[in-house]
Amino acid sequence: MATLQKIRDKFGIIVAVLIGLSLLSFIIFTGTGNNSIFSNRNKQFEIARVAGKSISIMDYNRRVSNLTEIYKLSGNTNMDEATSKMIREQVWEDMIRENILTPEYKKLGLDVSPDELFDLVQGNNPHPLIRQIFTDKTTGIFNRSALIRFLKNMENDETGQQKKYWLFLEKQIYNERRITKYLGLIRQGLFATDFEAHETYVEDNKKTDFKYVSQLFDVIPDTSIIVTMNDLKAYYKKHKKNYQQKAERKIEYVTFDVVPSPKDIQLAEDWINKIKPEFEAAKDVPEFVSLNSDIPYQDRHYGYGELTPDTLNDIMFNAEPGFVYGPYKEEEAFKLARLAAIDYLPDSVHARHILIALDPKKTKEAIKQKADSIKNLIEKGTDFALLASTVSDDKGSAQLGGDLGWFKEGIMVKPFSDACFFGKKHDLLVVETRFGYHVIEILDQSKKVKKLEIGFIVRNIEPSSDTYNQIYSQASRFAGVNNTYDKFKEAIKKNNLEKHVAVIGKNDENIPGLESARPFIRAAFKTEKDNIILSTNNQAVFELGDKFVIGYITEAKTEGIAPLKDVEEDIRLQVTKEKKGDALVMVFKKEMKDVKTLDDLASKINARIREASGITFNSFTIPGAGIEPALNAVAYVWPPNRLTSPVKGLNGVYVLEITSVTEPDSISNYNQIKTRLMANFQTRTNFEAYNALKKHADIKDERAKFF
Structure with a gap:
């Protein structure tokens, strides 16, 4: 187990990093293509469908449990909700990638042989993960002997933990090697030609100067443009792919806050007044506070200015030990403050230390003995800093x-x-803490100042069970009476309630202002438009933190192409712009019949001539016009000293006159450009190849049904 602990110290960090890797890391593939996710077809338990193959909730939960166990065994014991969510998300991505990529591996006959895997973990050039774990931290050199020792002792570990670590690590290396091979094959199929390099060079370096006139779309009033339903349908049909939407719900809700009643406040005040005499008479202040206060005793010394409220500083610093101040109200609590003791201590200390950390392979006595021996060396003249x-x-x-x-x-x-604060300047001490034993030297101390030990009795003002039940009854009555959306809206107006609005996705965890909102979100996605949101128990009142919440669905979007009615306003805007552009093109064509120069055209349409210089095909903006890629394209190919045809852009219609073209210098060797293009291709391969497969996998995400 000592060996395993050494592995934990390093591998624990690696596991946390692996779990947190992004979509494109392709590292953690915790299963194989023969997993039961390929055969489970029961829709009731289906958490996802990828390329027609089902992933079951049972399989998903099993793998979440496995990865959670690895995470804990690696020494990470902080399993809070954020960590659990991270693990669930990682398993989800793993299973999606596995279902997408395993068939690709099979088609190509791509695998990692046992000999190859052996070489990756024990060969002359082991995998970086192996190197990181078994590198001596003092020398920075890979310790092959430690690796061999670990493998020999692995079978003797009765807990099985060492083997579990090793198998997990091997699987990471195995899957990382497969994806590296797969991407490598794709990269080998990519090549930059001389033609591509030449075109790239010219696009970057051919520079054009031109003048232009423009008429922006907003010169034509929207009211003068007639847009028919047929126009909308035609545009929608042509641009459907631009109107992909995610599943969303728009909700309106009210909250009934569970807050203390006047009676609750009075009960808390009566309690604090009743206990004051007992507090004044208490012999052991820390024990009394710990037994009676809602906040445990704080074992510390307070300097002047560190107490709140500010008035408490003057009161307590002018009092004698045993004095009790209060009760006073601060935030949502009644408090008593008793001066327990007065001390004179440094305000701050300058110290240095040597830590001998706790080690499971050594006894505390041995660790303390080492600290004592270090102290003796220092006392005999050995340099502390060294x-x-x-x-x-x-x-x-x-x-x-x-x-x-x-x-x-x-x-x-x-x-x-x-x-440090109770010792004296130049003291050399050995002190035990939860980290180990410290050899401490107090280098200096500031001037001693008056400090106070104070015990606080705190009684939080909280809603009683009667208050809780009363507010729940109010919320329940509201939900029962206002059981239609129209009644709900009218009741909000009549009772002057605050209406909250939120737009949520099916896998969202939070709604601003609501605590632990996931059950409410899940229920919202099982509710139809204009209906009240009901829990799995058909209850309309949700308890979220210190609020009771009642909500209605006002809009419901399904994943896929948005229906025309939902995007009609946006399409109307685009069609209007297109029609304005067509109208302005006609105006330009009419006015250009009898003109030969841009100056003449500008005069006829009463437009200002603008200039742009040094424009390349890849220039981001055009001076005076902004982002107008159509102008870049026309300027790149149009001959000089001729007016262009009207160019319909993003913001208006333009006519250009090319005044000069600077061709780039000829070059005979495009190798540098080809290298840059290839580097770009290789970088894009890392994410675009997988994203292309993912796009065509038709992934159905049903996690919202279960979590």
């Missing part, structure tokens, strides 16, 4: 000779802080 830089386990301060700089009380863990 020892700190070579033996301290606090690598941050070790680089500074153990120097921690100046710090105030409470910054360090309590045993360390107490030693």
Whole structure:
């Protein structure tokens, strides 16, 4: 297990990184193509469908459990909701990638042989993950002997944890190698030709100067443009792909906040008044506070100005030990403050230390003995900074000779802080904390100032069960009476309630202002438009944190192409712009019949002539016109000293006159440009190849049914 602990120290970080990798990392493939996700067809338990293949919730949950176990075994014990969500998301991406890529591997006959995998983990040039785990941290050199020792001892580990780690690691390497091969094959099929390199060179370097006149779309009033339903349908049919939408719900909701009633406030005040005499008579202030206060005793010393409210500083710093102030109200609590003791301590301390960290392979006695021996060496004249830089386990301060700089009380863990603030200048101490044993030297202390030990009795003002039930009854009555959307809207107006509006996606976790909103979101996606949102128990009142919430669905969008009625306004705007453009093109053509120069045309249409210089095919903007790629294209190909035909752009219609063209110098070798193009192709391969497969996999995400 000692060996496993060493692996944990390094591999724990790697596992966390692996789990947090983005979509394009292609590292964690925790299963194979023979998994049951390919055979489970039961729609009731289907969490996803990828390229016609079903992924079951059972399979998904099993793999979440497996990855969670690996995460815990690697030494990461903080399994909060954010971490759990990260693991679930990673498993989801793994299973999607697996279903998409495994068939591709099979078609190509692509695999990693046992000999190849052996070479990756034990060969002359092992995989970077193996190198990172088994590199000696003191020398920075890969320790092959440690790797061999680990493998030999693995079978003797009765817990099976070492083998579980190893198999997990091998699987990461195996899958990373497969995707590397797959992408490598694609890259080998990409090539930049001399023609592409030449065109790229010219597009970047051919420079054009031109003059132009324009008429922007807004010179024609919207009211003068007639847009028919047939126009809208024709545009919609032609541009459907531009109107992809995600599944969304627009909700309107009201909240009934669970807040303390006047009676609750009075009960809290009565309680604090009743306990005050007992607090004044208490012999052990920390124990009394810990037994009676809603906030535990804070074992610290307060300097002047550190107490809140501000008035408490003058009161307590002019009092004698035993004095009790209050009750007073601060935020949502009644409080009593008792002066327990007065001390004179430094305001801040300058110290340095050497940490001998706890080690599961050694006893605490052995660790303390090492710290004591270091202290003896220092007392006999060995340089503290030299020892700190070579033996301290606090690598941050070790680089500074153990120097921690100046710090105030409470910054360090309590045993360390107490030693520094209650000790004397130049003291050399050995102190135990949860991190291990510290050899501390107090380098300097600021002037001692008056500090107070204060015990606080805190009674939070909270809603009682009666208040909770009353507010729930109000919310329940509201939901029962206003059981249609029209009644809901009318009741909000009549009762002067605040209406909240939110637009949510089916996998969203949060709604601003609502705590733990996921159950409400899930229920919203099972509710039809204009209906009240009901829980799985057919309850209309949701308890989210300290609020009761009642909501209605006002809009419901399904994933896919948005229906015409939902995007009609946007399409009307685009059709109007197109018709304005067509009208302006006709105006230009009419006025251009009898003109030969841009000056003549500008005079006829009363337009200003603008100039643009040094424009290339790839220029981002045109001076005076903004982003107008059609102008770049026309200027690139049009001959000089001739008026162009009217050009319909993004914001208006333009006519150009090319005044000069600067052709780029001829070059005979395009290798540098080809190398740049190839680098671009290779970079794009990493994500575009997979994204193309993913796009055609027709992924159906049903996670919202279960989470």
